[in-house]
Amino acid sequence: MADLTLQLLGLQLFTGIALGALYVLLAIGLSLIFGMLTVVNFAHGAFYMLGAYVGLWLLMHGVNFWTALILVPLAIGALGLLVERTLIRPLYGRGLDYPLLLTFGLSYMIVELVRVFFGNTGYPVDTPDVLQGAVDIGVGYFPLYRLFVIAATVVVLVGLWLFLERTSFGLIVRAGARDPEIVRILGVNIARVWLIVFGIGTGLAGLAGLLAAPLQGVIPEMGGPILAESFVVTVVGGMGSLLGAVVAGLLVGVVVSMTSLFAPEMSRVAIFALMAIVLLLRPQGFFGRAGLMS
Amino acid sequence: MMKNNGLTRRQAVVATGAALASPFLFNIARAEAATIKVGFPVPLTGPYGAEAQDQVRAAQVAIAEFNETGGLKGRRAELLVRDDKLNPGEAATRALELIESDKVDFIVGSLSASVQLAVNNVTKVRKVLYNSISQSDAINEAKEFSRYTFHEALNPHMTGGAVGRYAFSKYGKRVVFLSADYAYGHEMVRGFQAVGKAMGIETLADIRHPLGATDFSALLPRIQALKPDVLVISNFGRDQQIVLKQATDFGLKKSMKIVAPILLYTARIAAGAKAFEGVVGGTSYYWGLEKTIPSAKAFNDRFRKMYNGRLPSDYGSLAYAGVKTFLMAARQVGTTDPEAVIPAMEALKYDYYKGPEYYRKCDHQAVQSVLIIESKNAPPGDPDVFNILAVDQLSEADLRSCQELGFH
Numbered sequence: 001m002a003d004l005t006l007q008l009l010g011l012q013l014f015t016g017i018a019l020g021a022l023y024v025l026l027a028i029g030l031s032l033i034f035g036m037l038t039v040v041n042f043a044h045g046a047f048y049m050l051g052a053y054v055g056l057w058l059l060m061h062g063v064n065f066w067t068a069l070i071l072v073p074l075a076i077g078a079l080g081l082l083v084e085r086t087l088i089r090p091l092y093g094r095g096l097d098y099p100l101l102l103t104f105g106l107s108y109m110i111v112e113l114v115r116v117f118f119g120n121t122g123y124p125v126d127t128p129d130v131l132q133g134a135v136d137i138g139v140g141y142f143p144l145y146r147l148f149v150i151a152a153t154v155v156v157l158v159g160l161w162l163f164l165e166r167t168s169f170g171l172i173v174r175a176g177a178r179d180p181e182i183v184r185i186l187g188v189n190i191a192r193v194w195l196i197v198f199g200i201g202t203g204l205a206g207l208a209g210l211l212a213a214p215l216q217g218v219i220p221e222m223g224g225p226i227l228a229e230s231f232v233v234t235v236v237g238g239m240g241s242l243l244g245a246v247v248a249g250l251l252v253g254v255v256v257s258m259t260s261l262f263a264p265e266m267s268r269v270a271i272f273a274l275m276a277i278v279l280l281l282r283p284q285g286f287f288g289r290a291g292l293m294s
Numbered sequence: 295m296m297k298n299n300g301l302t303r304r305q306a307v308v309a310t311g312a313a314l315a316s317p318f319l320f321n322i323a324r325a326e327a328a329t330i331k332v333g334f335p336v337p338l339t340g341p342y343g344a345e346a347q348d349q350v351r352a353a354q355v356a357i358a359e360f361n362e363t364g365g366l367k368g369r370r371a372e373l374l375v376r377d378d379k380l381n382p383g384e385a386a387t388r389a390l391e392l393i394e395s396d397k398v399d400f401i402v403g404s405l406s407a408s409v410q411l412a413v414n415n416v417t418k419v420r421k422v423l424y425n426s427i428s429q430s431d432a433i434n435e436a437k438e439f440s441r442y443t444f445h446e447a448l449n450p451h452m453t454g455g456a457v458g459r460y461a462f463s464k465y466g467k468r469v470v471f472l473s474a475d476y477a478y479g480h481e482m483v484r485g486f487q488a489v490g491k492a493m494g495i496e497t498l499a500d501i502r503h504p505l506g507a508t509d510f511s512a513l514l515p516r517i518q519a520l521k522p523d524v525l526v527i528s529n530f531g532r533d534q535q536i537v538l539k540q541a542t543d544f545g546l547k548k549s550m551k552i553v554a555p556i557l558l559y560t561a562r563i564a565a566g567a568k569a570f571e572g573v574v575g576g577t578s579y580y581w582g583l584e585k586t587i588p589s590a591k592a593f594n595d596r597f598r599k600m601y602n603g604r605l606p607s608d609y610g611s612l613a614y615a616g617v618k619t620f621l622m623a624a625r626q627v628g629t630t631d632p633e634a635v636i637p638a639m640e641a642l643k644y645d646y647y648k649g650p651e652y653y654r655k656c657d658h659q660a661v662q663s664v665l666i667i668e669s670k671n672a673p674p675g676d677p678d679v680f681n682i683l684a685v686d687q688l689s690e691a692d693l694r695s696c697q698e699l700g701f702h
Contacts, residue, residue, distance in 0.1 A: 011515040019509060120343055124535060124565045127543065134545040140515065143543040216508045216536045225508065260512030265475055265502050267512065 010139035012257050018146040020253020021153035025208035026226065027233040027245035028160070029201030035177050035240030036197045039088060039099040044205050044230065045223025046107035051076045051206025052218040053114055056123055065128040068210060069152075076206025077199040084198035089191070107223070114220045122219030131214075149211050156204065157246065164242075173197060177240070232275045238288020247286060330371040330630055332357070332617055333392035333401040335413060337380035341531050342405045344560045348610035349427065350375050353402065355597055355606075356617040366625050373617070374398060380405065382412035389416040399630040402616040404428040405609065407477050411438060418442055423632050425620060427612040429453065429556070431481045434657040434693075436700030441636055444658040446616040448578050450478070451694050453555050454485020454528075456664035456686040457576040459493070465551040465574075466523025467495045472513065472537070474529035475502040482528035482555045498522050503529070503537075510537045514544045526553050535561060539569040547572055557667055559607040562679050570669035570679075577665050579611040579648050580680050593647035605677050615646050615660075619653075649687070656696035663687045 026048060033041050051072050058068045083106065091098040127145045134141040164170035176183045176193050184190050209223075216222070233252050237244025252271055259270040278285060334353055336346040353373055361370045374396055378385035385404065392398045393416070400423045404410035407430040414433060417424035418440035425444040432438050433445050462469070469490065473479030483500065490497070498520045501513055517525060525546065527537055534554060541552060557575035584591040593614065597606045606614070623638035624630045643652050651662040667680040 005519070008515055008519045011518075012512065015511045015515060019511065120339065121341070121564065122532065124539065124569070126566070126568070132543075134543065140518070141545050143511075143540075143545075145543065146511065215511075215540070217532070217539070219532065222508070225506075257512040261516055264513055265504065268504050268507075 007139045008261075011137075011142065012261050013254060014137065014139070014142055015146075016254030016257030017250055018150055018253070019256055020250035021150050022208050022212055022226070023230055023233045023252055024153055024246050024249030025156065025204050025211070026230040027237065027249050028157075028242055029204040030230055030234050031237070031240055031242055031245040033198055033201040034234070035242075036173065037088075037092075037099075037194050038096060039103070039198075040096060041103050041201065042100060042227070043083070043103040043107040043110065044202070045227030046110035047076050047080065047202045047205040047223075048209040048212070048226060049114065049218070049220065049223035050079070050110060051209030052125075052213040052222060053118060053209075054206065055210035055213055056118075056125055056218050059125065069207070072210045073203035073207040076209075077203025080202025081195055081199040083202070084195050088198065089195075092194075107227075111220050111223070118220070120220065122217055122222075124217045125213040127214040145214060149215075152207075152211060156207070160200075160242075169193075169196075229271055232271050234285075236275055236278045236285055238285030240289065241285070241287035244285055244287035328369070330366060330369055330400075330621070330624065331374055331392075331396060331398040332371060332620070333374050333376065333389065333396065333398035333403070334613075334617075335376040335378040335385050335388045335392070335401070335403040336613075337405050337409070338375075338377040340380040342380060344564065345558065345607065345609045346405055348560065348607045349403070349405065349613035351601055351604075352597065352606050352610035352612075352614040353617045355593070355600055356614045356621065358600065359596065360618070360621045360625075366621075366630070367628065371621055378404070378409055378413075380409060382408050385409045386412045386416050389413045390420075393417070393420050393422050398422070399624075400425070400617075400620045402427060402613065402620065407432065407481075414438060414440075414443055421632060423620060423635060425616040427609065427616040429478070431484075431694075432477070434659050434699055436657075439657055439699075439701075441658075442632060444616075444619070444639060444653060444660075446619065446660045447612050448576075448662070448664060449659065450481035450555065451485040451488065452688055452692060453576045453664055454482045455489045455692055456688065457553060457555050457574070457666060458486040458489040458526075460666045460684055460686070461524050461526070461551065461553045461574060462490060462493045462495050465553075467493065468498055468521070468523045469495050469526060470498050470517050470520055470522040470524075470550075471500045471526045471528065472510075472517065473500075473502055473527070474505050474533055476505050478530060479528045483526075485555070486526055486528075503533075505529075505533070507533060508536060510540050511544070514541060514546060518544065518546060518549070522550050524553055525550050526555070528555050530556070531561065535565045535569065538565075538573060542569050542571075557669060557680065558609070559605075559679070560609075562669055563677075566674065567669070567671045567679070571671045572669065574666065574668045574683065577608045577667055577680075578662070579606075579608045580665055580667055580682060581605045582678060582680060582682055583648060583665065583685075587649050589645045589647050589649070611647055615644075615648075615651070618646050619644060649685075654690055654693065654696075656701045657699055659693060661688060661690060661693065 030044050033039050054075050055068045055072045088099050131145040131148050134143050172188055172193055176190055180190050233248045237248030255270050255274050256267050260267045336349050338346045357371045357373050376388040378388055401417055402425045404426050405428045410426040410428050410430055423442050425446050427447050429447050429449055431449045431451050471483050473483050552573045554575040562570050581594050584594050623635050627634040627638045640655055649663055651660050654661055664686045666684040668683050670681050672679045
């Protein structure tokens, strides 16, 4: 390819990071929930889609984008609390497949309900006015909104890191992930911790959905493909590892972007090829602990 | 005794004889006496639901007009709408039911290349007349064709050719193709390349994206770097909506002209002005044609009257013409017998809604115009979303030749 320049590669790298940002937000929630609760949350894609739809609904009712950015994660997080408390909690201690099947069924119900209320066809979502257009980032022009998605993800990650590393609740969360039994013996209400962790995870999924809406519009089925890809990210990064989710999320984004440059038809296959290679060389993923699934 | 009002004496005798001879033939005789049934399988559920609903509306207009003007010697027409769910298997089953249990006289419908081929496979074996109202190149080819098959819709070769002729001469000859990686995308690119070769275009890249992609951003920097005059985007529905939005975000429209083989009225209305603004494409029909073509005005007015001021869409209008041609041909020969209707269809010269059309003898493709349109920045709620840049009245020379299609 004669037209391959350093600038193009740089721009392509940025595109990949922007793609990866959404994977990171979704995979962090998945990983957090799995690491703490050992729940494989198959409804995560549905919460993502619901975040986009709640955002759309708010925007249609005159709420501005910035307010929606606060309200959507709160709403989807609250729904997550409700789901954990009423549906998932009774299944703790029954093995991995119980909550897996439950969330799988739940995702179908959520998608169907959205179809009932919003229809099958989906809606376009306008990019907020101040974030429209492209800016020069040194290697070429890049859409402002995608830069915003990267920035929003960084802010969320920093906030989450401070929460987990600098607060006493965060300490309990980390301890609970290591050994829930000891934490319970020490008199900590672990059930409450799990509840909140599930809420945070689903809230992040809702936020990711809202951020994705101006990029691709909303449609009831939008959570399906990205859920599969986010699972790949958590597997590559290591189930239960937050750092793994971040590194693998960005890596998957960049791999998709670079494959698109040379062989666009292969871009989706490349994600799964990456997973296969990582699993062959390091079955627990980049930062995963061996034996967590057993 | 059977009722024989509306029957000729001869038909009555034949029918009575048939009724005595076999219960199966009796059914045919009774269907002949009763209403004319037009089976109409379209994807009411699924991603093209909005388009399919409009197909039903427009087909009902044709039925209503036919009945008001006396039907066929008093026989009224009736539309039997079925949901094919955009699935070839489902469509074949529905078509078979329409033929076997409902005893339809004609089948009109489809909104997908593969679905129409599935329906056509059923109708050609059962020797039932079928008019397909969805784009496909394959249905014209000798191996798919039967004399019971008609194709009222445009095909990718015609559409891509007309849009290519316009775009490459107007906007430049350095071209990048971006298309969905399935039959529709491939056929469209072939249509563009066919005219492009003659015009001496330079293909800078021919990029295929997976069907149903949600993010095209990874493809856009390269297209930007190639600096083409024209970017031809051949995909459909949601894919088209997303890629146009993202191309706008990346600022591609500033340095190149974006061209799509087909711009759908329903899709443009659903997506809003911004993503589509300035995009040039082709269509079989746009209601704005009424400013210059009287039959378009008459059709639009009738549609407006039946549906509270609503305007017909491109695919809807194809359904109108698809149903109307069968009914008018049947009226001409005084029967719905396919063997009599086929030659009448082949001889038909009609102008029902968009100017002159006729079916080519060898492949029953409707020879018609392709409209070149440009999406404009219309405010929400304004139905006038396209400018008609040109009306390309195609001749048989613009179609693939009968020989090329495998007819000898």
